[in-house]
Amino acid sequence: xxxxxxNESKFVCDFVESLCKSNDLACFSISDTxxxxxxxxxxxxxxxxxxxxxxxxxxxxxxxxxxxASHQTxxxxxxxxxxxxxxxxxxxxxxxxxxxxxxxxxx
Numbered sequence: 001x002x003x004x005x006x007n008e009s010k011f012v013c014d015f016v017e018s019l020c021k022s023n024d025l026a027c028f029s030i031s032d033t034x035x036x037x038x039x040x041x042x043x044x045x046x047x048x049x050x051x052x053x054x055x056x057x058x059x060x061x062x063x064x065x066x067x068x069a070s071h072q073t074x075x076x077x078x079x080x081x082x083x084x085x086x087x088x089x090x091x092x093x094x095x096x097x098x099x100x101x102x103x104x105x106x107x
Contacts, residue, residue: 074086
């Protein structure tokens with residue numbers, strides 16, 4: 001199962017990639033939503049997870065990138081609630097449960 005994770009912090013991106021890898025999830029991380037449509041089409045992720053800070057910087061660009069992609073995917077936001085997303089995690093990423101939460105949401 002492939003995931004794209006979007007967060008402005010390289011440390012957080014590396015941490016989430018490591019969590020995913022240790023739980024048999026493929027994860028590709030990026031720091032912003034500039035021209036990410038090709039990644040959605042190339043990687044065909046089951047889920048795109050975006051941090052609220054990146055999302056709030058350019059909400060329109062995020063949704064434009066999603067809608068321009070030919071691959072349909074689920075979306076999740078971390079750090080706030082939003083009805084626009086398939087899933088929301090209003091808190092922070094919890095290392096102990098993150099991978100299992102992702103797997104249970106997508107199965």
